[in-house]
Amino acid sequence: MKTSKLALRENPLRFDPGRAARLPLECSRCGARPSFYTRRYSGESLCQECFVETTVDKVRRTIAKHKMIERGDRVGVAVSGGKDSLSLLKILHQLSAGRYELVALTVDEGVAGYRDEAVANVKGLCSQLGVELVLVSYSGLFGFSLDQALDWKDEREQSSCSICGVFRRRAIDEAAAKAKVDVVATAHNLDDYVQTFMLNLLHGDVDRLGWLDLATKGEGFPIRRVKPFTEIYEEEIALYAYLSKIPFQSVSCPYMHEGLRSEVRDDLNEMEAKHAGIKNVLLGSALEVASRLSDNESAKTSMPCERCGKPSSSGLCGVCRMTELVRQHSKYTG
Numbered sequence: 654m655k656t657s658k659l660a661l662r663e664n665p666l667r668f669d670p671g672r673a674a675r676l677p678l679e680c681s682r683c684g685a686r687p688s689f690y691t692r693r694y695s696g697e698s699l700c701q702e703c704f705v706e707t708t709v710d711k712v713r714r715t716i717a718k719h720k721m722i723e724r725g726d727r728v729g730v731a732v733s734g735g736k737d738s739l740s741l742l743k744i745l746h747q748l749s750a751g752r753y754e755l756v757a758l759t760v761d762e763g764v765a766g767y768r769d770e771a772v773a774n775v776k777g778l779c780s781q782l783g784v785e786l787v788l789v790s791y792s793g794l795f796g797f798s799l800d801q802a803l804d805w806k807d808e809r810e811q812s813s814c815s816i817c818g819v820f821r822r823r824a825i826d827e828a829a830a831k832a833k834v835d836v837v838a839t840a841h842n843l844d845d846y847v848q849t850f851m852l853n854l855l856h857g858d859v860d861r862l863g864w865l866d867l868a869t870k871g872e873g874f875p876i877r878r879v880k881p882f883t884e885i886y887e888e889e890i891a892l893y894a895y896l897s898k899i900p901f902q903s904v905s906c907p908y909m910h911e912g913l914r915s916e917v918r919d920d921l922n923e924m925e926a927k928h929a930g931i932k933n934v935l936l937g938s939a940l941e942v943a944s945r946l947s948d949n950e951s952a953k954t955s956m957p958c959e960r961c962g963k964p965s966s967s968g969l970c971g972v973c974r975m976t977e978l979v980r981q982h983s984k985y986t987g
């Protein structure tokens with residue numbers, strides 16, 4: 654069954670109407686409060702408070718296990734304004750307590766009718782938590798908005814998200830440099846991770862499997878990147894966000910459902926529904942493959958881009974190659 658974003662926003666239990674009826678009465682952790690949610694892959698049935706506490710604790714353990722953040726780090730949190738990244742900001746803020754400093758890094762891609770609400774949500778949470786915000790935009794950095802960069806849909810093979818992703822990664826790096834951070838934390842969750850792994854396999858991008866290693870920087874990233882939600886299911890972040898009163902965006906990015914990723918997401922969700930925990934197993938395999946491939950130096954080779962001088966795996970970096978394509982085809986940028 655597919656998870657409707659609207660259903661999640663109204664009531665996270667509605668995406669499986671039979672689930673509430675099947676829950677045991679008491680939380681299997683505290684034994685005091687009524688259970689609310691069952692982690693099918695582990696068998697625990699948790700009350701709301703224990704669900705939130707164990708989710709935060711899982712993030713804390715992932716950070717410690719993979720040495721993602723060190724004491725005294727200045728941590729840039731990539732916050733798009735969606736529920737996942739706002740939840741990450743809130744959890745990292747809760748865990749930081751004197752150990753490290755946080756700054757939110759937000760990119761305004763320039764998508765009419767979509768970004769304004771997200772940026773307002775980011776500003777709201779940052780001011781509530783007292784976290785500094787650094788905002789950059791595609792227009793300011795590249796000279797065109799995402800709407801303008803994507804207006805040649807009929808002529809191109811790449812999905813909108815793959816074009817956007819190239820610019821977004823650079824934009825985050827620019828924001829990170831501006832904010833002088835030591836490390837950038839992104840809200841990629843377990844589902845994102847295994848989808849990317851499968852997509853790289855399906856596209857034959859074997860080198861990119863090595864970039865998924867949690868200990869590498871990935872192609873051309875000058876600043877270390879970490880993914881503290883790597884071990885958390887997307888569904889559980891949605892529940893955390895709902896219970897923590899994180900605002901859900903009422904509009905989604907209009908470009909998000911293009912491409913193979915949506916199909917891979919649906920297929921993996923279907924498999925998880927039949928075989929609880931299978932995404933967890935796939936994550937373990939993906940991490941192992943990524944770690945073995947990242948030991949292979951050729952997967953990480955980097956040189957300065959001939960045009961912009963940023964690290965690149967070939968003569969021109971992805972951003973300069975994509976900018977050239979956009980300038981050739983988009984009617985706005987000439």
Ligand code: SF4
Pocket residue numbers: 762813814815817818906907908909
């Ligand atoms: Fe960019 Fe895709 Fe995200 Fe939209 S959904 S902001 S196109 S990556």
Ligand code: ZN
Pocket residue numbers: 958959960961962963969970971972973974
């Ligand atoms: Zn370049």
